[in-house]
Amino acid sequence: MVWIGVCEDEKEQQEIIGAYIKKYAAVNCCDFNLSFFCSADEFWEHYQIGTFDIIFLDIYLAAANGIEIAKKLRNLGEKCAIVFTTSSRDYAIEGFELKAQHYLIKPITEEKIFEALARCQELYGDDLKYIRITNGKLEVDIYLKDIIYIEVFNKVSIIHTVRDEIKTYIPLAQLEQQLGGSPFLRCHRCNIINMNFVKDYTSSDFIMKNGDVVAIPRSKSVAVRQKYLNFIFTKVRGEDDVKH
Numbered sequence: 257m258v259w260i261g262v263c264e265d266e267k268e269q270q271e272i273i274g275a276y277i278k279k280y281a282a283v284n285c286c287d288f289n290l291s292f293f294c295s296a297d298e299f300w301e302h303y304q305i306g307t308f309d310i311i312f313l314d315i316y317l318a319a320a321n322g323i324e325i326a327k328k329l330r331n332l333g334e335k336c337a338i339v340f341t342t343s344s345r346d347y348a349i350e351g352f353e354l355k356a357q358h359y360l361i362k363p364i365t366e367e368k369i370f371e372a373l374a375r376c377q378e379l380y381g382d383d384l385k386y387i388r389i390t391n392g393k394l395e396v397d398i399y400l401k402d403i404i405y406i407e408v409f410n411k412v413s414i415i416h417t418v419r420d421e422i423k424t425y426i427p428l429a430q431l432e433q434q435l436g437g438s439p440f441l442r443c444h445r446c447n448i449i450n451m452n453f454v455k456d457y458t459s460s461d462f463i464m465k466n467g468d469v470v471a472i473p474r475s476k477s478v479a480v481r482q483k484y485l486n487f488i489f490t491k492v493r494g495e496d497d498v499k500h
Contacts, residue, residue, distance in 0.1 A: 257287045257397070261308040263299045263325065264292070264341065265318045269364065273312060273341070276369035286377075296320035305465075306402065306418030308336050310357075310376050315342040326354045333465075337376040387434045389415070389424045396422060403440075405449040405470055406431060416468065438487060443472050443480045451487045 358372035
């Protein structure tokens with residue numbers, strides 16, 4: 257599922273944007289979850305990092321500036337796709353400096369929404385991959401990009417995601433195979449981490465961005481840390497190649 261937030265203070269515009277997004281989802285067989293916010297305060301009240309994959313931001317909100325919201329999101333490290341909606345081109349340069357995926361000039365049309373969402377989907381690519389796991393009597397789809405780390409406790413695999421924890425009896429080795437390698441790293445017989453969520457590391461632990469600590473076994477410390485450093489080097493080199 258793709259989580260979309262729409263921050264727009266006019267109800268009529270919310271309805272228009274929502275209707276076109278739902279139509280795009282139906283035409284392209286997408287699974288979207290929509291949340292609407294009438295003000296910046298309401299948005300921040302419900303926001304947590306990683307909550308949304310795509311955010312539609314009205315630049316001219318009644319008591320706030322959508323550009324400032326976007327700046328704060330980027331300063332928090334939020335990498336979600338941002339689509340600005342506005343009645344003016346005054347902030348176009350600032351919008352693209354904030355790596356916005358699209359900039360919609362009102363009136364909003366179906367064509368404009370479809371183009372914006374298509375660009376957002378191009379951005380995500382592999383990020384929309386997921387694994388399907390058994391959770392009790394239910395089957396649950398978990399997007400790979402949402403997994404922070406997985407740990408095993410009493411033969412139960414606990415999948416820590418940006419939104420919640422999901423427990424399954426699927427063995428860690430089987431989950432490791434489903435994850436398909438980088439950015440996932442088996443750093444311990446009981447743990448797999450998503451290297452994109454590493455905030456810091458020591459000789460004995462990875463400190464994850466949610467504050468949790470994942471142990472590195474002493475016998476594998478050098479090899480595990482080297483794999484992480486190789487991942488970071490490749491990632492940074494890739495970003496530099498894109499910039500140039």
